[in-house]
Amino acid sequence: MSVDLTTPVRFLKGIGDRRAEAFARLGVHTAGDLLRHLPHRYLDASTVTPLARAKVGDEVACVGRVIAKGVMPTRRGLRIFRAVLRDASGMLECAWPGQSFLDRTIEVGQTLLVSGPVRFYHGRQLVPREFLVLADAGSEDGAPEAGMILPVYPATEGLSHRQIRALVDRHLDTLTGQVREVLPPAVLGGLDLPGAAEAYRAAHRPRSLAEAEAGRRRLAFDELLDQQLMLVRARTLAKRQRAGVAFTLRKDLTSRLRAALPWPLTDDQKRALREITADMTAPERMHRLLLGDVGTGKTVVALFAMLLAVENDFQAALMAPTELLAEQHAATLAGLLAPLGILPEVLLGRQSAAEKKAARARLADGRSRLVVGTHALFQESVAFHRLGLAVIDEQHRFGVEQRAALVGKGSAPDVLLLSATPIPRSLALTRYGDLDVSILRERPPGRGAIRTAVRTAGQRERVLDFVRETVTGGGQAYVVLPVIEESEKADLRAATTMAEALQVRWPDLAVGLVHGRLKPEERDDVMRRFRAGEVKVLVATTVIEVGIDVPSATVMVIEHPERFGLAQLHQLRGRIGRGAGESHCILLSDGRPPDRLRAFARTTDGFEIAELDLRERGMGDLIGARQSGGWELRVARLPEDEDLLQAAHRAAAGLLAADPALQRAEHRALRERAVGRFPRAVDLFRTG
Ligand code: ADP
Ligand code: MG
Numbered sequence: 001m002s003v004d005l006t007t008p009v010r011f012l013k014g015i016g017d018r019r020a021e022a023f024a025r026l027g028v029h030t031a032g033d034l035l036r037h038l039p040h041r042y043l044d045a046s047t048v049t050p051l052a053r054a055k056v057g058d059e060v061a062c063v064g065r066v067i068a069k070g071v072m073p074t075r076r077g078l079r080i081f082r083a084v085l086r087d088a089s090g091m092l093e094c095a096w097p098g099q100s101f102l103d104r105t106i107e108v109g110q111t112l113l114v115s116g117p118v119r120f121y122h123g124r125q126l127v128p129r130e131f132l133v134l135a136d137a138g139s140e141d142g143a144p145e146a147g148m149i150l151p152v153y154p155a156t157e158g159l160s161h162r163q164i165r166a167l168v169d170r171h172l173d174t175l176t177g178q179v180r181e182v183l184p185p186a187v188l189g190g191l192d193l194p195g196a197a198e199a200y201r202a203a204h205r206p207r208s209l210a211e212a213e214a215g216r217r218r219l220a221f222d223e224l225l226d227q228q229l230m231l232v233r234a235r236t237l238a239k240r241q242r243a244g245v246a247f248t249l250r251k252d253l254t255s256r257l258r259a260a261l262p263w264p265l266t267d268d269q270k271r272a273l274r275e276i277t278a279d280m281t282a283p284e285r286m287h288r289l290l291l292g293d294v295g296t297g298k299t300v301v302a303l304f305a306m307l308l309a310v311e312n313d314f315q316a317a318l319m320a321p322t323e324l325l326a327e328q329h330a331a332t333l334a335g336l337l338a339p340l341g342i343l344p345e346v347l348l349g350r351q352s353a354a355e356k357k358a359a360r361a362r363l364a365d366g367r368s369r370l371v372v373g374t375h376a377l378f379q380e381s382v383a384f385h386r387l388g389l390a391v392i393d394e395q396h397r398f399g400v401e402q403r404a405a406l407v408g409k410g411s412a413p414d415v416l417l418l419s420a421t422p423i424p425r426s427l428a429l430t431r432y433g434d435l436d437v438s439i440l441r442e443r444p445p446g447r448g449a450i451r452t453a454v455r456t457a458g459q460r461e462r463v464l465d466f467v468r469e470t471v472t473g474g475g476q477a478y479v480v481l482p483v484i485e486e487s488e489k490a491d492l493r494a495a496t497t498m499a500e501a502l503q504v505r506w507p508d509l510a511v512g513l514v515h516g517r518l519k520p521e522e523r524d525d526v527m528r529r530f531r532a533g534e535v536k537v538l539v540a541t542t543v544i545e546v547g548i549d550v551p552s553a554t555v556m557v558i559e560h561p562e563r564f565g566l567a568q569l570h571q572l573r574g575r576i577g578r579g580a581g582e583s584h585c586i587l588l589s590d591g592r593p594p595d596r597l598r599a600f601a602r603t604t605d606g607f608e609i610a611e612l613d614l615r616e617r618g619m620g621d622l623i624g625a626r627q628s629g630g631w632e633l634r635v636a637r638l639p640e641d642e643d644l645l646q647a648a649h650r651a652a653a654g655l656l657a658a659d660p661a662l663q664r665a666e667h668r669a670l671r672e673r674a675v676g677r678f679p680r681a682v683d684l685f686r687t688g
Contacts, residue, residue, distance in 0.1 A: 003171070005032030005178050014167050022159035034168060035175045038203050038219065038635060039151030042212050043132050045113055046149060052090030054118045054126060061115035062126065063087060063134065066108050071100040085112060092118075094126045109137025113150065133162065149206045168204050176200050182669040183222070187651045193218040220636035221644045224430070226674035227633065228645075228652035229662070230681040231433030236656065237684060238287045238434065245314065245388050245414060246283040253307040253340060260339035261300070263444065268292070269301050272438040276305050276416065279436065280389070286414035289432055292440025293606035294420045294574035295447060299332055301440070302391045305416055310342075310369045314388025314413075318372045321394045323348050324524045328531075328549055329393065330372040337370075347373035347382070350521070387413045394420065420574070421567070422606035424614050427638060429649055441607060448554070450577035452585040452601040454561075454593040463557060463586050464505070470555045470584075471509055471536045477555040479539045480572055482563040484515045498559070499539040510534055515541040542568065544575055551579035561587035566600050566613040573604075614639060661685050 003012065008030055010020035023029070028037050049060040064085025071081050079100040084093050094114050096102050106112070116129040132150060153168070155161040179197040181188070188195070194202060194214055202215030258265075265273070272290055279286035292298050306316035318333070320326040330346045337344065345368035347359050362368040366385030371377065390413045423431060455463055467477045479498060486494040499513040512526045512535035523543065529535045531550050538544070538553075542564075556576045561569060569587075576583040587597055599612060638645065655667065662671035662685060675682045 003031055003174055003178075005030060005035065005175065007031045009034055012167070012171055014170060019159060019163075019167075022156050025156045026154060026159070031171070031175055031178075034171065035179070035200055035204075036219075037153060037164070037168070038216065039153050039212075041152045042206065042209060043113055043115065043130060043150040043152060044209055046208070048113075050089035051085055051087045051092040054092055054124065056118050056120045056124055058118050059116070060118060060126065061113065062092065063111065063113050064092065066106060066110050066112060067091070069103065069106055069108060071103050081106075083112070085114070092124060092126055094128055094131075095121070096128060106131075106133070107137055111135040133160075149209055149212060151204060151206070151212070172201065172204050180669060182673055183225075184655070184666060184670070187225075187655070190651075191221065191647060193221060196222070216635060217641065217644060220633075220641050221648055222673075223633055223635045223677065224641070224645050224648035225651055226677045227430060228433060228648045229656065229670075229674045230678050230684060231430075232649070232652045232656050233661075233684045234434035234681070235287070236660065239284050245280075245285075245312075247280045247308055247312045247314070247388070247414075249277070249281060249308075250311045253311040253342075254304055256340050257304060257307055257336065261336070263446070265300070266297065266440075266442050266444050268440045268442045269297055269444075272301050272440060273304055275436070275438045276301070277308065280305065280308055280414055285412060286389075286416065286436075287434075288415070288436045288438060289417045289419060290438050290440065291419050291422065291428075291432075293422055293443070294571070295443055295578065296440035297444050298418050298420070298440060299329065300336065302393075302416060302418060303333060303336060305414075306370055306389055306391060309388035309414070312388065314386050315363070315366065315368070315384050316370050316389040316391065317377050317384070317387060317413075318370075318391040318393065319377050320372070320374060322520070322524070323350055323374055324527055324548065325393065326372055326374050332549075333370070333372060342370060345369075345371040347371055347376055349374060349376050389414045389416065391416045391418065393418045421571070422610045424607065424611045424639065427610075427614065429645055430633065430638065433649070441605075446580070448577050448579050448581045448583050450573060450583045450585055450604055452573065452587065452604075454587045454589060454597050454601050456593065457588065457590050460588060463588060464502075466584075466586075467537065467555055467557060468506060468509075471506075474552065475555060476530065476533065476535075476550060476553040477537050477557065478544065478553060478572075478575060479537060480544070480556060480558045481539070481541060482560050484517055484541055495539050495541050502537060502539065506537070509536045511537045511539060513539045514543055516543050542572065544572070548575060549578050550575070554579060554581060554583040556583075556585045558585065558587050561589055561597055562591075562594060566596060566609050566616060569600055570604075570606055570609045570613075574606075611639075 008020070009015050009023050009028060010017060012031060012034070015023070023034070026037060028034050043061070045061055045063065047061065048063050051062050051064050054060045054062055062085065064087040066083050067086045069081070069083040071079055073079050078097055081096040081099050081102040082093055083106055084091055111134045113132045113134050114126055114128040114130070116127050118124055118126050132152065151165055153161045153164040155164060176197045179200060181196045183196070193199070196218070199215040199218035202211045203219060206212035206215065276286070276288060279288055290298050290301060302318065306318065309316040318329055320329055326346070326348055330344055333344045345359055345362060347356065351359070359368070360382055363371060364383045364385060376382070392415070417435065428437060467479070471477055479502065481495045481498055483494045484496060486497050495513060495515050499511055503511040512530055514523050514526045526535065526538070527548060530538045533552065553576055556573060558564070558569065558572060564572070573585045576585060587593065587601065589597060596612070596616060600609065603609060636644065655662065659667050662668070671685055675685055
């Protein structure tokens with residue numbers, strides 16, 4: 001049969017049912033998917049050094065056959081895996097310290113490509129940074145010819161990267177022959193990038209690393225363009241859909257709130273408020289994100305927006321992701337609103353049926369103007385009299401398409417999203433390209449500073465004594481651990497064990513424990529007792545990350561801090577420093593603390609930490625699959641590809657300005673590809 005890009009891989013030569021199943025696990029179903037299954041790295045075997053000529057001090061790549069191997073303990077107790085390689089020129093020993101498990105992977109008779117530095121240790125020894133099995137024992141294939149760049153593919157059980165490489169290589173010419181250029185010449189012409197078919201060829205069968213990178217960049221541009229097409233289109237649609245609410249500046253409740261506030265707004269808060277007010281008073285619908293680190297004062301900004309709706313005889317709702325946060329918001333708003341004589345309505349899952357019914361009735365007939373609740377607020381049984389503004393706290397739990405769904409609702413209110421997850425500028429375009437963004441960067445003055453210290457395990461006793469002192473002095477403390485229970489595998493002090501140990505150590509203090517395996521009600525209960533000051537020391541896993549505000553908690557000890565990402569550490573640290581006094585965050589590292597933790601200790605600027613985190617871990621974690629709701633990027637890398645992102649954004653805006661739903665014949669292929677890549681966005685490109 002003839003092969004095209006939609007042919008199931010099962011029908012390709014060399015791929016049977018079993019391999020097709022394995023490919024399916026990699027997300028490869030069709031021949032086109034196989035073509036798009038790109039190498040995640042390359043090994044440069046273009047300059048292979050004969051084993052005999054690998055000199056101490058050099059960085060080399062060598063190819064040789066394994067003639068002996070084994071695991072040897074050293075005097076210092078480290079287990080080293082060693083293998084001796086031979087080629088036509090001679091022999092060389094390779095050593096992998098601490099990687100005895102390789103004994104199960106590497107076999108005598110295999111041909112290996114190894115690359116790394118050559119050291120002197122009882123003779124020459126190559127310490128591979130990378131290695132690749134080129135051929136199994138007894139087989140001749142796979143040994144690279146001179147001048148080869150070896151693509152390494154994401155593999156899976158039953159399908160090695162070598163098998164994938166061979167299969168891709170076998171079908172590459174046929175498949176690239178089917179690739180059509182979908183970029184309009186005007187777009188492609190403005191870029192210094194290869195054509196589509198050439199890009200796939202270069203990515204899969206490069207003649208140099210530079211060529212491979214050029215191919216990847218072209219494919220990354222395509223991916224970013226598809227994504228920007230979706231986001232720019234979503235934003236246009238959201239703006240075009242008019243809710244019919246153009247609020248007027250009555251300066252009634254909003255002015256009274258401003259007069260009643262015990263402190264002036266920060267400049268950032270004022271700017272955000274101007275932007276929000278401009279949106280809300282315009283006839284177009286607001287679709288804005290208020291982005292600011294914990295403690296930058298988003299709540300009061302949101303409250304002004306809510307009062308603007310209320311003084312226009314509309315209702316405003318604030319939705320929080322958990323019951324506890326909803327309660328906390330309700331208490332905060334009640335405090336701020338007390339001078340105005342307004343009491344916010346509260347709607348929570350744990351209220352009695354009668355309470356809920358009464359609250360729903362007040363919302364339905366408009367007696368309640370301002371309501372705080374959980375997602376229960378958007379359930380069908382809840383009808384608003386006239387909802388003018390929906391504020392969504394910690395909005396990152398909602399994906400782009402969920403927000404789009406909200407936008408598409410009948411009598412659509414203005415939408416203000418709040419997020420306490422600062423992200424680098426370069427990501428704002430990919431993550432929030434469909435939103436307008438206001439940023440709070442400066443913290444209000446007069447709040448307690450947070451000092452961060454990095455300590456080692458030897459200082460644990462002193463750290464715990466300090467916790468004890470703080471607590472007996474009227475404070476409270478968090479002790480954060482990365483895992484719930486001790487496990488055989490990792491020698492990590494677990495939350496449960498820690499809580500027990502601390503309770504034994506301090507029998508007179510109430511020690512609480514929260515972790516992700518508790519039922520939400522149990523967790524909320526412990527958190528409530530902590531907030532009320534009954535529980536003095538709270539041992540926790542990362543579940544306390546989200547938005548909890550306990551001013552007298554001024555100490556946080558984080559165990560195994562190296563196990564956390566910097567952004568996550570920052571979120572955790574944001575739980576302290578909520579009161580007036582100074583707070584202390586102590587990172588208790590087991591070994592020598594890595595530089596990244598020291599860098600973290602030096603700054604409290606969330607945006608700066610987000611940049612550090614991005615550089616450290618790549619964007620995979622920041623825009624993890626969990627958070628991106630199917631919009632994750634696979635080829636593009638940020639921030640390295642930021643230039644491509646900007647170019648893609650400009651191209652998308654230009655294309656959509658000329659052809660808003662990409663309905664023209666010359667844009668059809670482009671539209672289909674974009675929708676094929678981000679299927680949930682198909683609705684965005686229906687005509688209209
Ligand atoms: P976020 O929601 O951004 O984490 P909050 O809105 O909870 O921050 O505000 C944090 C604290 O700062 C609250 O106690 C709030 O009352 C206070 N606050 C907000 N704005 C100001 C300001 N301009 N000056 C002083 N304190 C402020
Ligand atoms: Mg908040």
